[in-house]
Amino acid sequence: MNDPIDILSRHRPAAPGPDPLVVEAARGELLGLIEAAGAERHAPTPKRRTRRRLVPVVIGVLVATTGAAYQVFHSDPETSTSLACSPTPDLDDIAVIPSASGDPLVDCRAAWLDTFGVPAPELSAYVNDKGGIVVVPAGSGAPAGATPLPDGFRQDAAIVQLTHELGDMWRGIGEAACRDVEGSETIARRQLARLGLAGWEVVMRGAKPDGVRECALARIDPDRRRVVLSSMPAPHPPPSSPFHRFVAFSRTLSEAMVEGPDARCLGDGEAHEVIRQAAASAQLEDMIIVRASYPEDRAPDGKGTCVRAAVNVGGSGFVYLESVTVEAFEQHRLA
Amino acid sequence: MNLTVGAGMSEVMSSDQTDAEAIAGSLDHPEAFALVFEAHFAAVHRYLERRVGRESADNLAAEVFRIAFQRRGTYVPDHPNARPWLFGIATNLVMKDRRRERRRLRAMARIEGRTTETGDPLGRIEEVMDARGVWLRLGPALAALDDRDRDVVVLVAWEGLSYEAVASALAIPLGTVRSRLHRARRQLRALMHAEKPEPLTLERQERGDAS
Numbered sequence: 001m002n003d004p005i006d007i008l009s010r011h012r013p014a015a016p017g018p019d020p021l022v023v024e025a026a027r028g029e030l031l032g033l034i035e036a037a038g039a040e041r042h043a044p045t046p047k048r049r050t051r052r053r054l055v056p057v058v059i060g061v062l063v064a065t066t067g068a069a070y071q072v073f074h075s076d077p078e079t080s081t082s083l084a085c086s087p088t089p090d091l092d093d094i095a096v097i098p099s100a101s102g103d104p105l106v107d108c109r110a111a112w113l114d115t116f117g118v119p120a121p122e123l124s125a126y127v128n129d130k131g132g133i134v135v136v137p138a139g140s141g142a143p144a145g146a147t148p149l150p151d152g153f154r155q156d157a158a159i160v161q162l163t164h165e166l167g168d169m170w171r172g173i174g175e176a177a178c179r180d181v182e183g184s185e186t187i188a189r190r191q192l193a194r195l196g197l198a199g200w201e202v203v204m205r206g207a208k209p210d211g212v213r214e215c216a217l218a219r220i221d222p223d224r225r226r227v228v229l230s231s232m233p234a235p236h237p238p239p240s241s242p243f244h245r246f247v248a249f250s251r252t253l254s255e256a257m258v259e260g261p262d263a264r265c266l267g268d269g270e271a272h273e274v275i276r277q278a279a280a281s282a283q284l285e286d287m288i289i290v291r292a293s294y295p296e297d298r299a300p301d302g303k304g305t306c307v308r309a310a311v312n313v314g315g316s317g318f319v320y321l322e323s324v325t326v327e328a329f330e331q332h333r334l335a
Numbered sequence: 336m337n338l339t340v341g342a343g344m345s346e347v348m349s350s351d352q353t354d355a356e357a358i359a360g361s362l363d364h365p366e367a368f369a370l371v372f373e374a375h376f377a378a379v380h381r382y383l384e385r386r387v388g389r390e391s392a393d394n395l396a397a398e399v400f401r402i403a404f405q406r407r408g409t410y411v412p413d414h415p416n417a418r419p420w421l422f423g424i425a426t427n428l429v430m431k432d433r434r435r436e437r438r439r440l441r442a443m444a445r446i447e448g449r450t451t452e453t454g455d456p457l458g459r460i461e462e463v464m465d466a467r468g469v470w471l472r473l474g475p476a477l478a479a480l481d482d483r484d485r486d487v488v489v490l491v492a493w494e495g496l497s498y499e500a501v502a503s504a505l506a507i508p509l510g511t512v513r514s515r516l517h518r519a520r521r522q523l524r525a526l527m528h529a530e531k532p533e534p535l536t537l538e539r540q541e542r543g544d545a546s
Contacts, residue, residue, distance in 0.1 A: 004523035008492035015381035026397035033404050037365035
């Protein structure tokens with residue numbers, strides 16, 4: 001028998017399966033999503049697809065749905081913190097990405113090449129009938145049920161930044177591992193104040209049974225103007241897990257450019273160099289994606305401002321760069 | 336742990352449910368998706384581990400289920416078993432790190448098959464020796480395949496998916512699965528016989544199989 005497929009099937013690489021601690025961490029992450037989704041059951045549910053579409057799907061393009069119609073839901077596009085980019089208005093291939101700059105066209109353009117494998121064409125932004133933002137090539141027509149967003153439309157930058165800061169609080173920048181719900185409340189209130197989100201409240205859910213270590217998972221609820229902190233099991237990844245390298249990477253960035261006595265006000269070039277060195281040191285060079293969300297009126301060289309970073313981890317490590325005044329940087333650094 | 340996630344779980348989670356039913360139920364009761372996680376996480380992790388190594392698999396497997404949960408509304412309900420769908424998502428994640436996979440395949444050739452499974456405990460030493468010879472050729476040959484052809488090959492050969500399941504996983508027509516396998520077979524044969532690596536020969540492995 002000399003069928004190479006048969007030979008391969010008899011010599012497949014050993015794979016003992018996940019360490020129980022990896023399963024626990026993954027389960028905890030999924031439960032966080034489930035909990036957040038459960039809290040939003042009042043929102044419209046995705047439309048079920050009953051038949052596979054017969055339209056050929058471009059293979060090798062992206063991490064996205066496979067030939068599926070996709071609905072992006074949000075009640076108000078201005079307070080949404082993600083958006084969908086698609087090379088076709090029928091949304092056969094689609095990538096849902098976190099917002100960075102608040103400008104949907106800028107954010108999709110930045111992600112286009114990595115996601116679809118080709119340079120971004122000229123783009124147009126729409127809002128669908130559920131309030132979700134969808135960006136497709138200009139001139140290709142509007143996605144079904146969508147209407148054009150007005151020129152100059154921007155998502156609320158403060159809410160986008162709040163999402164970056166708190167989205168991965170349980171393992172994000174400055175948090176060596178995780179923080180309990182009560183400790184996280186302080187951080188959440190500090191961020192709300194820093195971003196000028198007056199009138200927002202912080203709601204805590206979940207209780208910590210005796211002896212159980214917990215982490216807080218933050219969910220941003222712009223419709224109700226609140227941050228919901230839920231208690232989740234603490235992750236226990238094995239020593240070989242990339243988790244630890246992401247934590248080291250986040251800690252390095254935090255200490256160098258965000259808060260604490262050694263944090264410095266960095267310009268654009270210095271910030272990117274710090275990120276590059278931190279990624280190299282943590283052996284994460286291939287896993288870090290940097291997105292900037294600078295205000296439009298910022299000086300081209302960032303003069304008079306400091307670059308601030310937030311890290312979110314989800315497969316890759318996303319570093320979101322924000323530009324703040326020197327005064328705001330100093331105030332937060334020493335808080 | 337007093338989480339709202341537990342509310343209503345018992346009424347929507349049943350071991351008799353198919354994946355399709357659990358996923359459909361999770362649209363209204365998100366906690367039902369936990370069934371899919373429990374049923375397939377280990378298999379998805381092993382698939383990723385074979386392709387990109389244990390360390391990356393630890394990270395990517397969780398990502399597969401995060402993506403799957405977010406896209407559960409797109410699941411085709413006439414597929415009762417969600418594993419091909421999950422493997423498809425995992426394959427898309429591997430797609431982002433092709434270089435790592437190719438490095439890993441070549442490295443596996445260098446360590447001469449010590450990391451491969453041997454199914455039959457009898458004649459184990461001989462099998463290991465054969466595996467060393469086979470992997471000297473298999474690793475580079477597999478690494479040299481077109482990425483999309485390799486996706487099909489490993490889903491069939493390593494994960495035991497049917498052609499139909501591969502077509503579903505990769506969202507390609509059945510005929511495309513067959514043509515990619517045909518092309519991969521031809522190339523693998525050519526590549527595996529292109530050079531004669533030193534210690535052991537493929538023919539020895541083949542003789543052992545025939546006996």
